[in-house]
Amino acid sequence: MSKAIILFGHGARNPDWAQPFHRIRASMERQQPGVLIELGFLELMRPTLDEAIDGLVARGANEISIVPIFMAAGSHIKKDLxxxxxxxxxxxxxxxxxxxxxxxxxxxxxxxxxxxxxx
Amino acid sequence: MSKAIILFGHGARNPDWAQPFHRIRASMERQQPGVLIELGFLELMRPTLDEAIDGLVARGANEISIVPIFMAAGSHIKKDLxxxxxxxxxxxxxxxxxxxxxxxxxxxxxxxxxxxxxx
Structure with missing residues (x-):
């Protein structure tokens, strides 16, 4: 039994856009070393959410918490996710x-x- | 001479989407009573950024700080804004x-x- 967390983001064309997501992951790893974290994007960036989930399952995760790194719940969170x-x-x-x-x-x-x- | 702050957000069709923006403004007013704050949206919500700026100028603001309430700087921040x-x-x-x-x-x-x- 292994838990993991996915930081779910929108994605954008410019690779710099992912920087805050990498910084959130680094901050989480400082606050709780050993925690299993993956980024997963809706569009335009990799890994996609599907790839993040499949990769974590392949590494033994059987419980995943998806945390939307969004300001608020719009249609991407209420419908697409x-x-x-x-x-x-x-x-x-x-x-x-x-x-x-x-x-x-x-x-x-x-x-x-x-x-x-x-x- | 009067300073003001605009919380610049993307906007969405669902009115609930603006709730976090109202909560940020309320938190700012608690932290610094009397501060002049307006919301301003890129699209789909009112006031628009233009409306927010014009309204603050009409109220006497001559210095405005625009704070993008976005996760990261994509094209909306780098080009549209x-x-x-x-x-x-x-x-x-x-x-x-x-x-x-x-x-x-x-x-x-x-x-x-x-x-x-x-x-």
Whole structure:
């Protein structure tokens, strides 16, 4: 039994766009060494969410928490993501997947963004 | 001489999508009462960035800091936003506008998102 976390992002054409995602992963690894983390993108960047899930299952994960690194839940989170997760569960019937609320909805993330905007 | 801050967001069809932006503004007002803040959206939501700028100027602002509430700087930040700011400066020649780095690039925002993703 092994748990993993996927940071789910939108993706963009410019490779620099992924930098904050790599920084979030690095910060998580500092806060909790040994945690199994993968990035997974909706479009335009690799690995895709499908590739991230399949790769983690291949490494032994049977529980995956998907954390949307989005400001808020729009149609990508409410419609596209559940469809992608449904398809992954068809491929991996023993996998458990949890979809978290978007990171932009967490109180202390809100407060950190407010602090930044004031400076 | 009066300073103001605009929280610049993408916008979406669903009105719920704006909730985190209202929460960031409320958190800023708690942290620094009296600060002049407006939301301004790229598309699909009101006020637009233009409307936010014009409204703040009408209220006496002559310095505006625009803080992109985006995870990272993609083409909306690198291309669309400077064009919109250029057009606003044509309308308001005495206005000073600063464009901040996207909120998702700030260290403590990264750390807060990492903490959230671990829980």
């Amino acid at each position: 559940p469809l992608m997760v449904g398809s992954a569960l068809d491929r991996h019937p023993d996998l458990a997947v949890e979809i978290a609320a978007p990171v932009g909805e967490a109180d202390y993330v809100i407060d950190a963004m407010a602090k930044y905007a004031l400076n | 400077p064009l919109m700011v250029g057009s606003a400066l044509d309308r308001h020649p005495d206005l000073a506008v600063e464009i901040a780095a996207p909120v998702g690039e700030a260290d403590y925002v990264i750390d807060a998102m990492a903490k959230y993703a671990l829980n």
